[in-house]
Amino acid sequence: MKKTTIKDIAKEANVSIATVSYILNNVKTQSISDETRVKVLKIAQQLKYVTNRTAQSLKINKTGLIGIILFKEENQHVWSDLKYAKAIFKLEQLFSKLGYHVLFMQIDSMTPSNKIIMERNLDGAILINVDQDKFSTISNYFGFGVPVIVMDSYIDNSLFHKVLPDIEQSFNLSQGLLGESPQFLVMDSYNNVEFVEFITHKSNLPESQIYVSDHTAGSLSIFLSQFPNSPGMVMNEFLANEVYKTHTNIVAICTCNCSEILRDDINNIRFDLNDYKEIVHMVDRYIQDVDYVNNEKFFLLPPHS
Amino acid sequence: MKKTTIKDIAKEANVSIATVSYILNNVKTQSISDETRVKVLKIAQQLKYVTNRTAQSLKINKTGLIGIILFKEENQHVWSDLKYAKAIFKLEQLFSKLGYHVLFMQIDSMTPSNKIIMERNLDGAILINVDQDKFSTISNYFGFGVPVIVMDSYIDNSLFHKVLPDIEQSFNLSQGLLGESPQFLVMDSYNNVEFVEFITHKSNLPESQIYVSDHTAGSLSIFLSQFPNSPGMVMNEFLANEVYKTHTNIVAICTCNCSEILRDDINNIRFDLNDYKEIVHMVDRYIQDVDYVNNEKFFLLPPHS
DNA sequence: TTGTAAGCGTTATCAT
């Protein structure tokens, strides 16, 4: 039992393939008699016709596919899988609303299947947590004119848009909530070294007062023991819960989009996933409108407290 | 600047399109002189050729795409987004290893975009947390011979394979860990009513001693207050953390694949995501081998304690 | 208002 094609409908309705296509696609420039329109539509329904998007994509040179490409971390933290789940789910929802389908792919150093964007003729792609190296490799396989957005990554290439939490603002707000200057910063790590550097830089703290999570158990508490009773900032709600056991005067900056798991007595700063809307719409515009240009390279997600 | 095609390579190498295709696909039945093989391969590389999977799919009638379709819950619990993230990530990893790409889609009552499986000519699909109704609707759009697996759902149709945690075994193990009979069961809800019923049935507890999470704050503690100091079983590590605040004699059955967030002093039972391997391989076999049949309809994921 | 036909980039059969 094979799938119904336009051809089948045409045969059944005694009209040409073209006519069927016009009707199914509601082509405005083409006038169709009500009679045939109704007839064809009915038959299409009877035969349970569904568009063959593969064939369609080939012809119109648009797939309606967006890639969400997640780069896994070397040192897998316990929360690493959860970290981007909400972001991805939200993005899928938003793209879906605009009629796109989402191809989801994880890339690690073992499986560097970089060609997906071109192989699958993706209309656009979101790369999450990429380091410069991997980005260079994969960017060899970008299509020309395919919008590519990077999230949580500093890529030294002005061709691409970057989506980042507004770190500076977050630190400002944190300071406000603490009422005094934080004495330490505990943060999660990222594949993208430049992003880590940017964060540490913005914190205005010397390296000795910054702890970048490194997977090894125990190292955090050793670090913290240097700052008894001191106020601090903690990026990542999982780390915050941990730190809170010994240091209650902290602000949690919820970089995991997962503030529900945060102890509810911890001061916190969150980001709103609805802010992705703007990004998704931008990608859509790039796809729809070949000549669209947006020179805003940084999308800073505003923190809420 | 357009993408390189086989045609471009052919022209550049002064050979036919067919020859290029043979070489790129390493067709065994076709002998090719070393000279042209080397020449073509070199040119392909120079021109940065990548397969156009859209065209290829159309021709060979296989897309190499697997759909992972997640049905969202009506009453969104705080952990609902996180709940299936790990499952999906693991599945993507496994499918990826076999050369498939994964189309990820969430379906809720608002966006019942059911046709994706046929539209996109998916080679296979995993449906997660489906209720009978939605399943009926979507199954109208299944392709014939496309393997469809349902997870965490009881679907009354012997054509489809079902993947479920081994509830019975989990309850047995729990009882062993408790050392006595549990007096209550706290469980998360599922879209699939039949699955909920199955679980409650297997618990051997009367309805009055079972709490199915319903989103409303406070109702859990009211329920629990009926069973002071009693042993109980809690499905879902988030709920378990909650229950533990008042009832320490419990076993957590980690249905969220997320035991990391569980307080480490709680007795627990987990499931191993590596057990998905078998399912992924089965899907692969169905795709590769048209005649393959597997009559094992239930895949019960074994609990570990 | 409808139909014809070329072409999107592949694969695979059949000649040469």
Added chain:
DNA sequence: ATGATAACGCTTACAA
């Protein structure tokens, strides 16, 4: 060992 060509299912310029 290589090439010509039909076909996959669709869209669209053009003809009728």
